Amino acid sequence: MIEVTLLGTGSPIPDPDRAGPSTLVRAGGQMFLIDCGRGVLQRLAAVGAGAHQLSALLLTHLHSDHIADLGDVLITRWVSTFAPDAPPLPIIGPPGTAEVVDATLKAFGFDIGYRIAHHADLTGPPPVEVHEYTEGPVWEHDDVRIRVAPTDHRPVTPTIAFRIEHGGASVVAAGDTVPCPSLDALAAGAGALVHTVIRKDLIDLLAQQRIRDICDYHSSVQEAAATAARAGVGILILTHYVPAIAAGTEEQWRALAAAEFDRQIELGDDLHRVQVHPGMCVKPTG
Template sequence: MPMIRTAPALLAALLVAAPASAQTAANASFVTLGTMGGPVPSATRSQPANLLLHGADAYLVDCGDGAVEQLAKAGVLLPQVRAVFLSHLHADHTGGLGAVLGLRNQTNVRDTLTVYGPPGTKALVDGIVASMEPAARAGYGIPGQPWAPPASTVTVVELGDAARLSVGGMTVTTAQNTHYDFAPGSAEDRAYKSLSLRFDLPGRSIVYTGDTGPSPAVERLAKDADLLVSEMIDVAGTMDVVRRTAPNLPEPARQQLLRHLTTHHLTPQDVAALAQRAGAKAVVITHFAAGADNPARTAGYLETIGRTYKGPVRIARDLDRF
């Protein structure tokens, strides 16, 4: 079972994990489809992907490799997915998008799917659409009966910092975070952004950090959120995985990776500070980038977070529902 540090009365109300099939039309819930921090694959956790269920509709929030399979395990059909939100364009968060688009096309889902994401999302989707063309023209091999033109099945809305839009009866707000450290206003900063997302639904607010380092903007976005879904990095544990899987990694590359892990992600101490400053009512930790579960190490994370943040905390597993 996932490890929990309880604030007993609050925990039962705020952090209820159950199969996604228990979703009711009256309630919004957040399903952690894939909880592994990429890009190294895991035998026990799928790549980063999440599902926001709101009534009968479903929204993918990041779409890592294996997302379609995880949707099936969660009991959600592709036609239920109304939109996809991408926090940033690293492959571990987008690798499953080709399957989502391709299988919708192959199964003749007629509704146009909207993909929301940072600058560069249109180029990403255009490339996926181009890769779908040969199969769509062939269809099921019946002469004169191709599938729908792939470009007609998807549309893209690119988002920047502090975007605010209404989607399916909820308000979605973005904040540019610190997963990248390009100079503000630079060409790189304009071209490449990593976003955190806030979903304000009737009676409930959910904030998804995506990948980020410590960020005052994310703290403001998460102010008084009912649920904060945060990434978390174990730098030492992740570097151990790297040493085992890439023993010949050149030292300059190792140093670059270490810089990335320590500045562009959140440690347990950082997660605690974010949740405390934001006044979040409950925290779910995902993007668990330390490899296989280790009960002693997990207990240490929760103890560290609990020194600063006194609310309920859960380290998610794939297909948990909150």
């Protein structure tokens, strides 16, 4: 079984009730954080976990809302890991990730220096191990396998989606993207697809062109559901709601998805959990 927790279901627009985009996946005793939007560590604490327990940080792309708390994750893991000679945190993302991680550590350089000067057991900066990929296998440890494929969030490029597999169960985290064949292929036959969504019908009503611009590089609820249907996944898990789901309108969002996808549809607030078991898929139609 793989457990998916929507740690943060928000968007770039600050929301008092929704943290920034981030998803926690637990598989085979391992814990993967997918993206690290604002407030991610508070949400991680709410499920009884901490940065020091992460097996790896997986980044779908380098948009600010998806990496806003990268520094907090790196520093907090460093100062809350008390085992001697702790291994570095694996960070897996698209090309450009290493540059962003280096710049983040440089931005926290004064803080890192203060802590090394104050604590005898901190002898070096936060240990990290960055791996950049656009396609193929990226992780294989203790019966947990992860592979990635490119997605389409242009002009943001490159962007990737992750497929996590364990014990016959599988979960795909799409990140921000429009429908594309590479995501269809990665998600084919998966137990669940975690997909970011926007309501284009609502965004198109807004006066600001800069906000309406987001419609051309995100999937609508219907488009995400159609991707899930083509791939034959068992569960569609919606997240990163733009705009935020207004109280009492949850069934409207569900109905839009159900028009394209006739299996289990999950959406909700931060900390919503979904269990994904082996065999939760159908034959792909794409």
